[in-house]
Amino acid sequence: MLLKNISVDCVIFGFDGERLNVLLWQADPQLLLKVVRENEDYEQVRILYESHPSLLTDYTWGLIGAHVPYETGLDEFAQDITSGSTGLRNVYLRQFQTFGDCNRVAYYRVITVGYYALINPRYHDLQMSPLTRKMMWFDIDHLPRLCFDHEKIIISALNHLRESVKYHPVGFHLLPEKFTLTELQTMYEVILGEKLDIRNFRKKIQKMDFLLESGEKQVNVPHRAARLYKFDKDKYELLVKEGLTFRI
Amino acid sequence: MLLKNISVDCVIFGFDGERLNVLLWQADPQLLLKVVRENEDYEQVRILYESHPSLLTDYTWGLIGAHVPYETGLDEFAQDITSGSTGLRNVYLRQFQTFGDCNRVAYYRVITVGYYALINPRYHDLQMSPLTRKMMWFDIDHLPRLCFDHEKIIISALNHLRESVKYHPVGFHLLPEKFTLTELQTMYEVILGEKLDIRNFRKKIQKMDFLLESGEKQVNVPHRAARLYKFDKDKYELLVKEGLTFRI
DNA sequence: CCAAAAGTGTTAGACCTACACCCATGA
DNA sequence: TCATGGGTGTAGGTCTAACACTTTTGG
Numbered sequence: 385m386l387l388k389n390i391s392v393d394c395v396i397f398g399f400d401g402e403r404l405n406v407l408l409w410q411a412d413p414q415l416l417l418k419v420v421r422e423n424e425d426y427e428q429v430r431i432l433y434e435s436h437p438s439l440l441t442d443y444t445w446g447l448i449g450a451h452v453p454y455e456t457g458l459d460e461f462a463q464d465i466t467s468g469s470t471g472l473r474n475v476y477l478r479q480f481q482t483f484g485d486c487n488r489v490a491y492y493r494v495i496t497v498g499y500y501a502l503i504n505p506r507y508h509d510l511q512m513s514p515l516t517r518k519m520m521w522f523d524i525d526h527l528p529r530l531c532f533d534h535e536k537i538i539i540s541a542l543n544h545l546r547e548s549v550k551y552h553p554v555g556f557h558l559l560p561e562k563f564t565l566t567e568l569q570t571m572y573e574v575i576l577g578e579k580l581d582i583r584n585f586r587k588k589i590q591k592m593d594f595l596l597e598s599g600e601k602q603v604n605v606p607h608r609a610a611r612l613y614k615f616d617k618d619k620y621e622l623l624v625k626e627g628l629t630f631r632i
Numbered sequence: 633m634l635l636k637n638i639s640v641d642c643v644i645f646g647f648d649g650e651r652l653n654v655l656l657w658q659a660d661p662q663l664l665l666k667v668v669r670e671n672e673d674y675e676q677v678r679i680l681y682e683s684h685p686s687l688l689t690d691y692t693w694g695l696i697g698a699h700v701p702y703e704t705g706l707d708e709f710a711q712d713i714t715s716g717s718t719g720l721r722n723v724y725l726r727q728f729q730t731f732g733d734c735n736r737v738a739y740y741r742v743i744t745v746g747y748y749a750l751i752n753p754r755y756h757d758l759q760m761s762p763l764t765r766k767m768m769w770f771d772i773d774h775l776p777r778l779c780f781d782h783e784k785i786i787i788s789a790l791n792h793l794r795e796s797v798k799y800h801p802v803g804f805h806l807l808p809e810k811f812t813l814t815e816l817q818t819m820y821e822v823i824l825g826e827k828l829d830i831r832n833f834r835k836k837i838q839k840m841d842f843l844l845e846s847g848e849k850q851v852n853v854p855h856r857a858a859r860l861y862k863f864d865k866d867k868y869e870l871l872v873k874e875g876l877t878f879r880i
Numbered sequence: 881c882c883a884a885a886a887g888t889g890t891t892a893g894a895c896c897t898a899c900a901c902c903c904a905t906g907a
Numbered sequence: 908t909c910a911t912g913g914g915t916g917t918a919g920g921t922c923t924a925a926c927a928c929t930t931t932t933g934g
Contacts, residue, residue: 387743454741458731459733485704495745581924586857586887605932606932606934607884607886607932813913829898832897856914859913
């Protein structure tokens with residue numbers, strides 16, 4: 385059984401080395417209609433059909449989300465949704481805000497709990513549900529038209545991430561295991577939306593002392609190869625206990 | 633109509649000049665039962681009765697909260713709940729987290745959206761609903777036993793407030809219109825749980841430049857009378873636009 | 881040898897921390 | 908006149924911001 389008035393929407397952020405992207409999908413109206421007609425027990429679809437009729441007429445993009453099952457906790461369900469579209473398990477997920485205006489969704493009262501995920505998209509393919517017409521990464525500065533209040537939700541997630549990234553080392557979830565200092569800096573620049581001074585940035589990061597040199601370097605780059613670093617999570621936890629204040 | 637699976641709980645913080653307190657209430661089991669028997673249409677009570685049977689047997693304290701009406705937005709409803717118990721309108725309210733574990737409330741799936749309110753309790757009396765046996769302020773360091781996961785919710789609200797107060801001037805909502813620098817400092821000390829240096833605190837606050845001297849002083853105090861200040865909201869907004877970073 | 885990005889240090893000013901004594905008031 | 912909290916300044920160390928050139932690599 386699904387809770388008809390409660391959904392979870394996930395703003396899935398991915399950093400490709402240059403830009404911050406969000407994963408969006410588009411339902412296939414024909415398929416939706418077909419499922420509703422042929423199978424009234426497919427509750428998720430029936431609710432979608434009743435509450436979001438615009439999905440049947442417009443090709444609009446939306447966040448990955450669904451109504452919450454009675455027997456699934458919110459955090460757990462956000463993981464389910466994320467792994468359902470990215471195939472990744474144990475993703476970094478942050479509940480950031482719940483949206484509960486009366487008219488945020490037409491025809492129906494749906495309160496949605498917003499989570500954002502931070503993933504490194506490099507090595508993973510997307511998984512599309514049978515109802516999906518398209519699923520794609522969009523640069524956060526060039527979003528398409530979105531259904532309902534999903535644009536507001538994305539902006540809100542981004543603002544939350546911006547604050548969070550200044551004081552907590554969450555950004556590492558967006559990077560591959562081994563990364564260069566330039567990649568790290570670029571990531572901060574696209575999230576914060578401002579340029580950072582390369583020398584000051586490196587000094588600050590190195591002083592915090594939770595990067596490990598992997599010993600490796602970039603290969604096959606048409607310029608001097610950069611050193612690859614790893615994030616030392618154990619050291620970070622230790623430093624936090626001793627009262628470190630991470631601050632970009 | 634009420635949404636049976638969604639409630640709002642308000643952690644109402646009040647600062648009395650010395651301690652940070654939370655407003656809690658206790659239902660009256662006899663009254664609850666009576667209302668349920670005599671009036672099946674009193675939906676709020678019926679739901680409470682069905683989902684929270686322990687309220688009928690134990691005298692437990694809980695947060696001020698209720699199930700959300702179909703036609704009321706979440707933010708609006710949090711205001712309703714707060715004004716229903718404090719009589720105050722246009723209170724500072726912050727949605728901080730939504731709690732959605734499956735078993736947070738026995739017998740029933742209820743997802744609750746947590747808000748905290750910051751008020752100055754000095755000049756206001758509490759308003760008790762007919763179902764209330766007791767309603768009281770509790771020092772946050774000496775909470776009674778609480779029903780459901782309400783202790784967790786309060787701790788979570790407090791942590792959120794602690795972070796928030798470091799970077800945003802929200803603390804002013806806890807103070808009366810006119811206050812002394814010592815009251816301001818004490819407020820920060822009890823929220824942050826640490827002593828601050830008086831001279832450095834005053835320098836920092838004065839440099840931020842959004843306090844106005846009211847020209848008045850304390851009266852009838854058995855020591856040198858302190859100057860009374862007001863918070864200059866317009867100036868603060870202006871400084872924020874210019875890129876001020878408030879930081880205690 | 882050229883293009884492209886990696887990598888590195890110093891200085892001036894702002895900010896933070898630690899710390900101790902006199903002042904005004906009411907009882 | 909005493910008890911109580913109000914109110915004030917300085918110095919040393921740390922952090923921040925601004926800024927330009929050399930190195931390495933592949934093509």
